[in-house]
Amino acid sequence: MTQFLRKYAFALAASHICIISYLLLPQSNLWMAYDRVLVDSGQWWRLVTANLVHLGGWHTVMNLASLWLISFIFQPLLKQSYWIIWVLLLYCVNILAMHLWTPHIIHYVGMSGALYGLIAACATAELRLGVKISGVLLLIVGIKIFLPQIMGVEEEYDDFLGGAVVEESHIIGFIQGIILGLFWPKQLLNEPALKAILKSKKSES
Template sequence: MTRFPPLWRVIFGLSLLCVALQGADLTESLAYQRANIADGELWRLLTGNLMHTNGWHLLMNLAGLWVVTYIHRMHYRARGLLLLLLMLCLMQGIGLYLWVPSLLGYVGLSGALHGLFVFGALSDIGRGWRSGWLLLIGVSAKVISEQTLGASNEVTALIGARVATEAHLIGLISGIVLFVLFRGYGYWSNKI
Protein backbone atom coordinates (compact mmCIF):
# COMPACT_ATOMS: atom_id res chain seq x y z
CA MET A 1 0.00 0.00 0.00
CA THR A 2 1.37 3.39 -1.01
CA ARG A 3 1.62 6.03 1.68
CA PHE A 4 -0.29 9.28 1.18
CA PRO A 5 2.57 11.85 1.00
CA PRO A 6 2.59 14.55 3.72
CA LEU A 7 2.38 17.36 1.14
CA TRP A 8 -0.90 16.00 -0.17
CA ARG A 9 -2.19 15.44 3.37
CA VAL A 10 -1.83 19.18 3.92
CA ILE A 11 -3.79 19.98 0.74
CA PHE A 12 -6.40 17.32 1.50
CA GLY A 13 -6.78 18.62 5.08
CA LEU A 14 -7.17 22.23 3.92
CA SER A 15 -9.73 21.10 1.33
CA LEU A 16 -11.72 19.20 3.96
CA LEU A 17 -11.60 22.20 6.28
CA CYS A 18 -13.01 24.49 3.56
CA VAL A 19 -15.75 21.98 2.72
CA ALA A 20 -16.65 21.50 6.40
CA LEU A 21 -16.80 25.24 7.08
CA GLN A 22 -18.96 25.76 4.01
CA GLY A 23 -21.25 22.91 5.05
CA ALA A 24 -21.56 24.29 8.57
CA ASP A 25 -22.64 27.65 7.09
CA LEU A 26 -20.24 29.68 9.22
CA THR A 27 -19.87 32.49 6.72
CA GLU A 28 -21.38 35.09 9.04
CA SER A 29 -18.92 34.16 11.81
CA LEU A 30 -15.76 33.70 9.74
CA ALA A 31 -15.95 35.83 6.57
CA TYR A 32 -13.74 38.86 6.14
CA GLN A 33 -16.00 41.74 7.19
CA ARG A 34 -14.26 45.07 7.64
CA ALA A 35 -16.59 46.39 10.36
CA ASN A 36 -16.23 43.24 12.47
CA ILE A 37 -12.44 43.26 12.10
CA ALA A 38 -12.39 46.89 13.22
CA ASP A 39 -14.38 45.77 16.28
CA GLY A 40 -11.63 43.28 17.20
CA GLU A 41 -12.64 40.09 15.36
CA LEU A 42 -9.12 39.68 13.97
CA TRP A 43 -9.54 35.96 13.11
CA ARG A 44 -11.55 37.10 10.09
CA LEU A 45 -8.31 38.31 8.48
CA LEU A 46 -7.36 34.63 8.13
CA THR A 47 -10.65 32.73 8.07
CA GLY A 48 -12.25 34.83 5.33
CA ASN A 49 -9.96 32.98 2.91
CA LEU A 50 -11.50 29.64 3.90
CA MET A 51 -15.11 30.66 3.24
CA HIS A 52 -16.81 30.80 -0.18
CA THR A 53 -19.94 32.34 -1.67
CA ASN A 54 -21.34 29.04 -2.99
CA GLY A 55 -20.43 25.52 -4.06
CA TRP A 56 -19.09 26.63 -7.44
CA HIS A 57 -16.79 29.17 -5.80
CA LEU A 58 -15.55 26.51 -3.38
CA LEU A 59 -15.01 23.97 -6.17
CA MET A 60 -13.11 26.45 -8.37
CA ASN A 61 -10.81 27.49 -5.52
CA LEU A 62 -10.11 23.93 -4.34
CA ALA A 63 -9.41 22.80 -7.91
CA GLY A 64 -7.00 25.72 -8.21
CA LEU A 65 -5.32 24.75 -4.94
CA TRP A 66 -4.74 21.17 -6.11
CA VAL A 67 -3.53 22.19 -9.59
CA VAL A 68 -1.18 24.95 -8.39
CA THR A 69 0.28 22.65 -5.74
CA TYR A 70 0.72 19.85 -8.27
CA ILE A 71 2.51 22.11 -10.76
CA HIS A 72 5.05 23.24 -8.16
CA ARG A 73 5.06 20.22 -5.81
CA MET A 74 8.82 19.77 -6.18
CA HIS A 75 9.41 23.06 -4.36
CA TYR A 76 7.47 22.21 -1.19
CA ARG A 77 7.65 20.13 1.92
CA ALA A 78 4.46 19.70 3.94
CA ARG A 79 5.32 22.03 6.84
CA GLY A 80 6.77 24.68 4.56
CA LEU A 81 3.68 24.64 2.35
CA LEU A 82 1.38 24.86 5.36
CA LEU A 83 3.34 27.82 6.73
CA LEU A 84 3.35 29.48 3.31
CA LEU A 85 -0.42 29.07 2.90
CA LEU A 86 -1.12 30.41 6.41
CA MET A 87 1.09 33.42 5.77
CA LEU A 88 -0.47 34.07 2.35
CA CYS A 89 -3.98 33.96 3.85
CA LEU A 90 -3.00 36.26 6.71
CA MET A 91 -1.22 38.71 4.41
CA GLN A 92 -4.29 38.63 2.18
CA GLY A 93 -6.56 39.70 5.02
CA ILE A 94 -4.18 42.35 6.32
CA GLY A 95 -3.54 43.68 2.82
CA LEU A 96 -7.23 44.02 2.07
CA TYR A 97 -7.81 45.74 5.40
CA LEU A 98 -4.96 48.23 5.01
CA TRP A 99 -5.09 48.99 1.29
CA VAL A 100 -8.67 48.38 0.15
CA PRO A 101 -10.89 50.24 2.62
CA SER A 102 -13.78 50.22 0.15
CA LEU A 103 -13.97 46.41 0.31
CA LEU A 104 -16.38 45.70 3.15
CA GLY A 105 -16.59 41.92 2.77
CA TYR A 106 -14.57 39.13 1.19
CA VAL A 107 -14.52 35.35 1.02
CA GLY A 108 -12.39 32.97 -1.01
CA LEU A 109 -9.00 31.42 -1.44
CA SER A 110 -8.18 32.95 -4.83
CA GLY A 111 -5.96 35.76 -3.51
CA ALA A 112 -3.80 33.28 -1.60
CA LEU A 113 -3.77 31.00 -4.66
CA HIS A 114 -2.34 33.82 -6.75
CA GLY A 115 0.39 34.19 -4.13
CA LEU A 116 1.09 30.46 -4.14
CA PHE A 117 1.27 30.46 -7.95
CA VAL A 118 3.73 33.38 -7.97
CA PHE A 119 5.85 31.75 -5.24
CA GLY A 120 6.03 28.59 -7.35
CA ALA A 121 6.89 30.50 -10.53
CA LEU A 122 9.69 32.34 -8.71
CA SER A 123 10.94 29.01 -7.36
CA ASP A 124 11.05 27.72 -10.95
CA ILE A 125 13.05 30.79 -11.97
CA GLY A 126 15.38 30.21 -9.02
CA ARG A 127 16.16 26.76 -10.44
CA GLY A 128 16.87 28.25 -13.85
CA TRP A 129 13.67 27.00 -15.50
CA ARG A 130 12.44 29.30 -18.27
CA SER A 131 8.88 28.09 -17.73
CA GLY A 132 8.87 30.05 -14.47
CA TRP A 133 9.22 33.29 -16.43
CA LEU A 134 6.27 32.33 -18.63
CA LEU A 135 4.13 31.56 -15.58
CA LEU A 136 5.13 34.79 -13.83
CA ILE A 137 4.46 36.91 -16.92
CA GLY A 138 1.14 35.15 -17.50
CA VAL A 139 -0.21 35.61 -13.98
CA SER A 140 1.05 39.23 -13.91
CA ALA A 141 -0.73 39.97 -17.20
CA LYS A 142 -3.93 38.38 -15.84
CA VAL A 143 -3.83 40.47 -12.66
CA ILE A 144 -3.04 43.69 -14.57
CA SER A 145 -5.91 42.96 -16.94
CA GLU A 146 -8.26 42.43 -13.99
CA GLN A 147 -7.16 45.73 -12.44
CA THR A 148 -7.92 47.63 -15.62
CA LEU A 149 -10.80 45.69 -17.22
CA GLY A 150 -12.32 43.87 -14.26
CA ALA A 151 -13.10 40.18 -13.88
CA SER A 152 -15.03 38.10 -16.38
CA ASN A 153 -18.82 38.34 -16.23
CA GLU A 154 -19.06 34.54 -16.40
CA VAL A 155 -17.04 34.03 -13.22
CA THR A 156 -18.97 36.77 -11.45
CA ALA A 157 -22.25 35.05 -12.34
CA LEU A 158 -20.94 31.62 -11.36
CA ILE A 159 -19.80 32.64 -7.86
CA GLY A 160 -22.78 34.93 -7.30
CA ALA A 161 -20.67 37.91 -6.23
CA ARG A 162 -18.25 40.51 -7.51
CA VAL A 163 -14.79 39.04 -8.01
CA ALA A 164 -12.46 40.87 -5.61
CA THR A 165 -9.68 41.46 -8.12
CA GLU A 166 -7.85 43.50 -5.48
CA ALA A 167 -7.32 40.23 -3.61
CA HIS A 168 -5.55 38.77 -6.64
CA LEU A 169 -3.17 41.75 -6.76
CA ILE A 170 -2.46 41.51 -3.02
CA GLY A 171 -1.90 37.77 -3.42
CA LEU A 172 0.59 38.36 -6.24
CA ILE A 173 2.51 40.90 -4.17
CA SER A 174 2.37 38.65 -1.09
CA GLY A 175 3.82 35.74 -3.07
CA ILE A 176 6.77 37.89 -4.14
CA VAL A 177 7.37 39.20 -0.61
CA LEU A 178 7.18 35.74 0.95
CA PHE A 179 9.46 34.26 -1.71
CA VAL A 180 12.11 36.85 -0.86
CA LEU A 181 11.66 36.26 2.90
CA PHE A 182 11.62 32.44 2.67
CA ARG A 183 14.66 32.38 0.39
CA GLY A 184 16.50 34.83 2.62
CA TYR A 185 15.76 32.69 5.65
CA GLY A 186 16.65 29.52 3.74
CA TYR A 187 19.96 31.02 2.72
CA TRP A 188 20.91 31.80 6.30
CA SER A 189 19.54 28.69 7.98
CA ASN A 190 19.99 26.07 5.22
CA LYS A 191 16.61 24.62 6.23
CA ILE A 192 14.45 25.76 3.33
Protein backbone atom coordinates (compact mmCIF):
# COMPACT_ATOMS: atom_id res chain seq x y z
CA MET A 1 0.00 0.00 0.00
CA THR A 2 2.79 2.41 0.93
CA GLN A 3 4.58 1.63 -2.34
CA PHE A 4 1.39 2.35 -4.30
CA LEU A 5 0.88 5.67 -2.52
CA ARG A 6 4.49 6.66 -3.17
CA LYS A 7 4.43 5.56 -6.80
CA TYR A 8 1.18 7.30 -7.71
CA ALA A 9 1.38 10.24 -5.31
CA PHE A 10 0.89 12.85 -8.02
CA ALA A 11 -2.09 11.12 -9.64
CA LEU A 12 -3.69 10.73 -6.21
CA ALA A 13 -3.10 14.37 -5.30
CA ALA A 14 -4.39 15.63 -8.66
CA SER A 15 -7.46 13.39 -8.37
CA HIS A 16 -8.33 14.73 -4.93
CA ILE A 17 -7.97 18.35 -6.09
CA CYS A 18 -10.06 17.72 -9.22
CA ILE A 19 -12.83 15.99 -7.28
CA ILE A 20 -12.93 18.73 -4.64
CA SER A 21 -12.96 21.43 -7.31
CA TYR A 22 -15.84 19.61 -9.05
CA LEU A 23 -17.83 19.50 -5.81
CA LEU A 24 -17.22 23.24 -5.39
CA LEU A 25 -18.38 24.20 -8.89
CA PRO A 26 -19.00 26.90 -10.02
CA GLN A 27 -17.04 28.74 -7.30
CA SER A 28 -13.86 26.75 -7.97
CA ASN A 29 -13.84 27.85 -11.61
CA LEU A 30 -13.98 31.48 -10.53
CA TRP A 31 -10.62 31.09 -8.75
CA MET A 32 -8.88 28.37 -10.75
CA ALA A 33 -9.98 28.47 -14.42
CA TYR A 34 -7.86 30.10 -17.10
CA ASP A 35 -9.17 33.58 -17.84
CA ARG A 36 -7.14 35.68 -20.27
CA VAL A 37 -8.01 39.02 -18.70
CA LEU A 38 -7.29 37.83 -15.16
CA VAL A 39 -3.98 36.21 -16.16
CA ASP A 40 -2.94 39.47 -17.80
CA SER A 41 -3.79 41.24 -14.55
CA GLY A 42 -1.33 39.05 -12.64
CA GLN A 43 -3.22 35.89 -11.64
CA TRP A 44 -0.52 33.59 -13.03
CA TRP A 45 -1.49 30.62 -10.86
CA ARG A 46 -4.31 29.99 -13.35
CA LEU A 47 -1.72 28.67 -15.82
CA VAL A 48 -1.50 25.59 -13.58
CA THR A 49 -4.82 25.47 -11.73
CA ALA A 50 -6.87 25.59 -14.96
CA ASN A 51 -5.81 21.96 -15.48
CA LEU A 52 -7.47 20.93 -12.22
CA VAL A 53 -10.99 22.28 -12.81
CA HIS A 54 -13.44 20.99 -15.40
CA LEU A 55 -16.68 21.64 -17.22
CA GLY A 56 -18.61 19.07 -15.22
CA GLY A 57 -18.71 15.53 -13.92
CA TRP A 58 -18.07 13.60 -17.13
CA HIS A 59 -15.24 15.94 -18.12
CA THR A 60 -13.62 15.37 -14.71
CA VAL A 61 -14.04 11.58 -14.88
CA MET A 62 -12.62 11.32 -18.42
CA ASN A 63 -9.56 13.42 -17.64
CA LEU A 64 -8.79 11.59 -14.40
CA ALA A 65 -9.28 8.19 -16.04
CA SER A 66 -6.81 9.22 -18.75
CA LEU A 67 -4.30 10.48 -16.17
CA TRP A 68 -4.45 7.19 -14.27
CA LEU A 69 -4.22 5.07 -17.42
CA ILE A 70 -1.15 6.94 -18.65
CA SER A 71 0.39 6.75 -15.16
CA PHE A 72 -0.17 2.99 -14.86
CA ILE A 73 1.32 2.29 -18.29
CA PHE A 74 4.19 4.74 -18.54
CA GLN A 75 5.34 5.67 -15.04
CA PRO A 76 8.14 3.04 -15.08
CA LEU A 77 9.75 5.23 -17.74
CA LEU A 78 10.68 7.90 -15.18
CA LYS A 79 11.42 8.09 -11.49
CA GLN A 80 8.69 9.78 -9.48
CA SER A 81 10.33 13.21 -9.17
CA TYR A 82 10.91 13.45 -12.93
CA TRP A 83 7.34 12.29 -13.60
CA ILE A 84 6.02 15.15 -11.46
CA ILE A 85 8.29 17.60 -13.29
CA TRP A 86 6.95 16.36 -16.63
CA VAL A 87 3.30 16.72 -15.66
CA LEU A 88 3.68 20.15 -14.03
CA LEU A 89 5.72 21.39 -16.99
CA LEU A 90 3.09 20.18 -19.44
CA TYR A 91 0.32 21.69 -17.31
CA CYS A 92 1.93 25.12 -17.27
CA VAL A 93 3.38 25.29 -20.79
CA ASN A 94 0.14 24.14 -22.42
CA ILE A 95 -1.89 26.98 -20.89
CA LEU A 96 0.93 29.50 -21.36
CA ALA A 97 1.23 28.61 -25.05
CA MET A 98 -2.51 29.10 -25.51
CA HIS A 99 -2.25 32.44 -23.73
CA LEU A 100 0.54 33.59 -26.04
CA TRP A 101 -0.54 32.12 -29.38
CA THR A 102 -4.32 31.74 -29.35
CA PRO A 103 -5.70 35.18 -28.45
CA HIS A 104 -9.25 34.12 -29.35
CA ILE A 105 -9.33 31.71 -26.39
CA ILE A 106 -10.59 33.67 -23.40
CA HIS A 107 -11.52 30.88 -20.99
CA TYR A 108 -10.27 27.32 -20.53
CA VAL A 109 -10.56 24.45 -18.06
CA GLY A 110 -9.32 20.84 -18.08
CA MET A 111 -6.10 18.90 -18.46
CA SER A 112 -6.72 17.14 -21.78
CA GLY A 113 -4.10 19.23 -23.60
CA ALA A 114 -1.47 18.36 -21.00
CA LEU A 115 -2.53 14.69 -21.09
CA TYR A 116 -2.05 14.52 -24.84
CA GLY A 117 1.34 16.08 -24.21
CA LEU A 118 2.15 13.48 -21.57
CA ILE A 119 1.33 10.50 -23.76
CA ALA A 120 3.21 12.08 -26.69
CA ALA A 121 6.26 12.69 -24.48
CA CYS A 122 6.22 9.11 -23.18
CA ALA A 123 5.79 7.59 -26.63
CA THR A 124 8.55 9.77 -28.09
CA ALA A 125 10.94 8.94 -25.24
CA GLU A 126 10.27 5.21 -25.61
CA LEU A 127 10.81 5.49 -29.35
CA ARG A 128 14.26 6.90 -28.56
CA LEU A 129 14.84 3.82 -26.41
CA GLY A 130 14.07 1.55 -29.35
CA VAL A 131 10.43 0.65 -28.67
CA LYS A 132 9.03 0.82 -32.20
CA ILE A 133 5.41 0.19 -31.14
CA SER A 134 5.53 3.57 -29.41
CA GLY A 135 5.82 5.16 -32.84
CA VAL A 136 2.52 3.53 -33.78
CA LEU A 137 0.95 4.91 -30.61
CA LEU A 138 2.27 8.37 -31.43
CA LEU A 139 0.76 8.15 -34.91
CA ILE A 140 -2.63 7.04 -33.58
CA VAL A 141 -2.72 9.88 -31.05
CA GLY A 142 -1.70 12.36 -33.76
CA ILE A 143 -4.54 11.20 -36.01
CA LYS A 144 -6.98 11.43 -33.09
CA ILE A 145 -5.91 15.04 -32.47
CA PHE A 146 -5.74 16.36 -36.02
CA LEU A 147 -8.78 14.53 -37.47
CA PRO A 148 -11.28 16.89 -35.79
CA GLN A 149 -9.58 19.78 -37.63
CA ILE A 150 -10.83 18.17 -40.85
CA MET A 151 -14.06 16.51 -39.74
CA GLY A 152 -15.09 18.91 -36.99
CA VAL A 153 -16.28 18.07 -33.47
CA GLU A 154 -19.82 16.73 -33.12
CA GLU A 155 -22.12 18.94 -31.06
CA GLU A 156 -23.33 15.88 -29.14
CA TYR A 157 -19.82 15.41 -27.75
CA ASP A 158 -19.65 19.04 -26.62
CA ASP A 159 -23.06 18.66 -24.98
CA PHE A 160 -21.90 15.48 -23.25
CA LEU A 161 -18.88 17.24 -21.75
CA GLY A 162 -20.84 20.35 -20.84
CA GLY A 163 -19.00 22.79 -23.10
CA ALA A 164 -16.96 23.22 -26.27
CA VAL A 165 -13.77 21.21 -26.75
CA VAL A 166 -10.73 23.47 -27.20
CA GLU A 167 -8.88 21.56 -29.91
CA GLU A 168 -6.01 24.04 -29.87
CA SER A 169 -4.99 22.82 -26.43
CA HIS A 170 -4.75 19.24 -27.77
CA ILE A 171 -2.55 20.29 -30.69
CA ILE A 172 -0.28 22.42 -28.50
CA GLY A 173 -0.03 19.65 -25.92
CA PHE A 174 0.82 17.03 -28.52
CA ILE A 175 3.59 19.18 -30.03
CA GLN A 176 5.10 20.16 -26.68
CA GLY A 177 5.00 16.51 -25.61
CA ILE A 178 7.01 15.44 -28.65
CA ILE A 179 9.55 18.19 -27.94
CA LEU A 180 9.83 17.13 -24.28
CA GLY A 181 10.26 13.47 -25.22
CA LEU A 182 12.92 14.33 -27.80
CA PHE A 183 15.04 16.61 -25.66
CA TRP A 184 14.73 15.07 -22.19
CA PRO A 185 18.20 13.66 -21.33
CA LYS A 186 18.30 10.00 -22.26
CA GLN A 187 20.29 9.11 -19.15
CA LEU A 188 17.36 10.28 -17.01
CA LEU A 189 15.02 7.74 -18.59
CA ASN A 190 14.46 4.33 -17.04
CA GLU A 191 13.66 1.20 -19.01
CA PRO A 192 10.73 1.41 -21.44
CA ALA A 193 7.35 0.88 -19.81
CA LEU A 194 6.43 -2.03 -22.08
CA LYS A 195 9.54 -3.96 -21.00
CA ALA A 196 8.81 -3.16 -17.36
CA ILE A 197 5.27 -4.52 -17.73
CA LEU A 198 6.54 -7.71 -19.35
CA LYS A 199 9.13 -8.15 -16.57
CA SER A 200 6.49 -7.81 -13.87
CA LYS A 201 4.30 -10.39 -15.63
CA LYS A 202 7.23 -12.84 -15.79
CA SER A 203 8.07 -12.34 -12.12
CA GLU A 204 4.45 -13.05 -11.17
CA SER A 205 4.37 -16.31 -13.16
